[in-house]
Amino acid sequence: MKKLLVIAVVGALACMSLAQGGGGMRMRMGGGLLSLARRDDVAKEISITADQKTKLDDLQQTSRTQMRDAFQSMGGGNGAPPDRDAMQKMMQDMQDKQKAALAGILSADQMTRLKELNIQRQGNSAILDKDVQGALGLSADQLAKIKDLQDKQMQAGQAIRDKVQNQEIDQDAARTAMQKNNDVMKTELGKILTSDQAAKLAAMGGKPFTFDTSLDNQRGPGGK
Numbered sequence: 001m002k003k004l005l006v007i008a009v010v011g012a013l014a015c016m017s018l019a020q021g022g023g024g025m026r027m028r029m030g031g032g033l034l035s036l037a038r039r040d041d042v043a044k045e046i047s048i049t050a051d052q053k054t055k056l057d058d059l060q061q062t063s064r065t066q067m068r069d070a071f072q073s074m075g076g077g078n079g080a081p082p083d084r085d086a087m088q089k090m091m092q093d094m095q096d097k098q099k100a101a102l103a104g105i106l107s108a109d110q111m112t113r114l115k116e117l118n119i120q121r122q123g124n125s126a127i128l129d130k131d132v133q134g135a136l137g138l139s140a141d142q143l144a145k146i147k148d149l150q151d152k153q154m155q156a157g158q159a160i161r162d163k164v165q166n167q168e169i170d171q172d173a174a175r176t177a178m179q180k181n182n183d184v185m186k187t188e189l190g191k192i193l194t195s196d197q198a199a200k201l202a203a204m205g206g207k208p209f210t211f212d213t214s215l216d217n218q219r220g221p222g223g224k
Helices: 002-018 034-039 040-045 050-075 084-105 108-128 130-136 140-166 171-192 195-204
Strands: none
Touching: 034 040, 034 050, 034 084, 034 108, 040 108, 050 084, 108 130, 108 140, 108 171, 108 195, 130 195, 140 171
16 A cells, blocks of 8 residues: 555656656656656667666666655655655655766767757656756746646646545546646646747757657666
8 A cells, every 4th residue: 555655646746747748647756857768769869878778777776766765754655645845855856866867877969869859758848847947047937837837736636646546536537637637737837938938948859859659658678
């Protein structure tokens, strides 16, 4: 039961802050950039070597362990999730550390292209990333609106998980509802940007790339 709770809460937060083109209730313990780098299509695009692949897999496993341990240390294993703000801060800190570790594995050119692909994959959700927010020059008012949307997304996600736990809906219905929430979130995030910021975000995606949709549920080494 404790393991399921950890997965549900962490998965919801990760989908909100590190989502890549949606993802329903899929858990993204490894973070956006790391999960993306481990996809087969992306690994080919940025020329991941065998040695780098091994290091990325190791980083993924380390991230999973750290996430689980951090969550449990915050008291999330006693039947109720920890404070949302505290968890968001924890997630951001871990994401920052993971980005630094990832940069130590990949070359500068690989990281640049990976970030471009990440923006393409996320669309408007890319503005949840603080580096993207800085690059776009988001105002304090815009950041406040993003925070408000994140809070609402968290509440909606919790409501869905409560329905699953109470057996009001099944996992398939929950995934559909979560995906709908993600789609609404993306649309609302797009409304926050000015036309110039939207154009800059699109340009930050770099050369268009077609993702292999058959890999969207990829798991294990080389997957998400």
